[in-house]
Every structure is written in structure tokens, then in C-alpha cells.
Amino acid sequence: MRTVALTICLAATWLLLSGHYDPLLLSLGAASCVLVAWIAWRMDVVDHEGFPIHLSWQAVLYWPWLIFEIIKSNIDVALVILRPSMPISPTVLTVKTTQGSELGQVIYANSITLTPGTVSLRVYDDKIDVHALTKAGADGIAAGEMDRRVTLMDASGAKTGGKSGGRGG
Amino acid sequence: MEGQILQIVAWVFLGVGAVFSLIGGIGLIRLPDFYTRMHAAGMTDTLGAGGILIGLMFLSGFNLVTAKLIFILLFIFFTSPTSSHSVAKAAMGAGFKPLLQRRD
Numbered sequence: 287m288r289t290v291a292l293t294i295c296l297a298a299t300w301l302l303l304s305g306h307y308d309p310l311l312l313s314l315g316a317a318s319c320v321l322v323a324w325i326a327w328r329m330d331v332v333d334h335e336g337f338p339i340h341l342s343w344q345a346v347l348y349w350p351w352l353i354f355e356i357i358k359s360n361i362d363v364a365l366v367i368l369r370p371s372m373p374i375s376p377t378v379l380t381v382k383t384t385q386g387s388e389l390g391q392v393i394y395a396n397s398i399t400l401t402p403g404t405v406s407l408r409v410y411d412d413k414i415d416v417h418a419l420t421k422a423g424a425d426g427i428a429a430g431e432m433d434r435r436v437t438l439m440d441a442s443g444a445k446t447g448g449k450s451g452g453r454g455g
Numbered sequence: 456m457e458g459q460i461l462q463i464v465a466w467v468f469l470g471v472g473a474v475f476s477l478i479g480g481i482g483l484i485r486l487p488d489f490y491t492r493m494h495a496a497g498m499t500d501t502l503g504a505g506g507i508l509i510g511l512m513f514l515s516g517f518n519l520v521t522a523k524l525i526f527i528l529l530f531i532f533f534t535s536p537t538s539s540h541s542v543a544k545a546a547m548g549a550g551f552k553p554l555l556q557r558r559d
Contacts, residue, residue: 299526302519302522302523302526303519303522303523303526305519356501356502357502360475360498360501360502363482363494363495363497363498364475364478364482364498367478367481367482367485367486367495368478368481372485372486374486374487374491376488376490376491376553376554376555377555378553378555395536395540396533396536396537396540397536398536399497399536399537399539399540399543400497400501400532400535400536401497401501402494402495402497402498402501402502403494403497404494405490405493405494405497405539405540405543406540406543407490407540407543407544407547408544408547409540415547417490417493417543417553419491419494
């Protein structure tokens with residue numbers, strides 16, 4: 287099932303990137319899509335981690351929120367850097383993650399890193415070490431709003447058949 | 456007329472991207488240690504690169520080039536935190552201690 291979806295995604299990517307629509311190139315493109323999907327299926331990487339299609343709907347809600355957060359923290363960090371006194375207060379803190387799967391934890395860690403002002407240093411068990419540029423940024427992460435949203439997205443995926451074997455690695 | 460508005464929007468985005476890239480560069484110089492400098496670098500590859508790419512999308516109009524620019528943006532958004540994290544983790548692994556609570 288996922289392999290079919292992967293083939294469709296590959297074909298869409300191919301069509302968007304190539305811009306050539308004569309029969310020969312179309313059939314070559316179709317052949318390469320099927321070949322890649324078949325290889326991925328043979329390698330057994332078309333699972334909930336390699337191709338997390340189950341996240342799609344919640345991710346649509348999560349992305350705008352994340353982009354808004356990124357813009358906000360970009361402005362915060364820019365102001366801190368530009369102020370002559372440069373009021374930074376670098377902080378390292380450990381936050382607990384509540385995601386059910388490794389994929390969810392990775393999404394959370396990546397979201398932390400993607401927002402300027404916070405970088406995830408280490409991911410282990412159900413914790414993430416975060417380095418924050420300012421105390422305010424550290425408090426923002428510690429408040430756990432992002433954690434809650436990622437967990438929501440991850441859990442919605444688990445319901446539709448994603449999560450089992452999530453600790454496989 | 457419509458073309459003009461598109462041009463203006465495009466240049467606003469390009470300007471925002473350029474400004475944030477510049478501030479990121481200034482931050483790289485001003486901030487005191489490795490870990491804090493990573494935050495400045497994070498700024499250039501989110502709003503910096505994002506603003507410039509979105510500005511280019513408006514400039515290109517709606518065609519295959521736009522699709523390619525969207526792909527670039529998505530790839531940057533997926534790969535840059537991964538690479539930032541691995542750099543930070545390597546620094547931690549090498550025993551490089553972050554500077555904490557410095558105020559001056």
C-alpha cells in the first residue's frame with residue numbers, strides 16, 4: 287500500500303522536476319519510478335519512518351504553526367544579536383518528550399533545531415538536551431507547547447496504523 | 456499593474472531574506488562561542504533562505520520553476536536541522552562545553 291503511494295509521489299516529483307512530456311521520456315520516467323519503488327520495497331525501507339504518509343493531515347495543521355513560531359523566534363534572535371549590549375543568556379536544559387514513536391521524537395527534535403534560538407544537542411530515551419540562546423527561548427521550550435502539538439500529530443498517525451514497531455530503529 | 460504588485464511582493468520577500476541572512480552573518484561574528492553561533496546560522500537557513508526562495512517564487516511566476524523552488528525550500532527545511540543537530544552532537548561528543556549564562 288505504501289509502495290503504491292510512494293510510486294505516485296515519485297511520479298509527481300518526476301513530472302514536476304522534468305518539464306518534458308513526450309512519450310519516450312514519460313515512459314522512461316515511469317519506468318524509473320517503478321524501479322525505485324521496487325528497490326525501496328526490496329530494501330524494506332518503505333515503512334512508517336521511511337515514508338510517513340500517515341502523518342500527512344495533522345502535518346498540514348502543524349506546519350503553519352511551526353512556520354509562525356520560526357518567524358517569531360527569528361525576530362527575537364535578530365533583535366538580541368543587533369542590540370549593542372547583546373543580552374544573551376545561553377542555557378542548556380533537558381526536556382521530556384511525550385511522543386509515542388521515534389519518528390515523533392525526531393520531528394520534535396528537528397522542530398526545536400529549526401526554530402532559531404534553540405538547538406537540540408542530544409536525543410536519548412525520552413529526553414532531549416536543548417541549548418537555548420536566551421533564557422526566554424529556554425522557557426518557551428520548557429513550556430511544552432511544541433511537544434504537545436508534535437505528540438498530537440504523532441498520535442493521530444499511530445491510530446491509522448503507523449506506530450507498531452516504532453522502536454525498531 | 457498586477458505584475459507590479461507581484462514585483463513589489465517579490466522584492467519585499469527578497470529583502471527580508473537578505474536582511475535576515477545579513478543579521479545571521481553579524482551574529483556569527485558577534486556571538487561568543489560555538490553553540491551560540493549555531494543559532495545565528497539557524498537564522499540564515501530559515502528566514503534567510505526562506506525569504507529569498509519565496510521572493511524568487513513570486514519573481515518566476517507560476518510555472519515549473521516555482522515547483523522546483525518549493526522543492527528546494529522543503530529540502531532545506533528537512534536537512535538543515537538534521538545537519539545542525541549532528542554538528543552540535545559532534546561538538547558535545549568531543550567534550551566541547553557550552554558557555555553558560557554569560558552577560559557582558
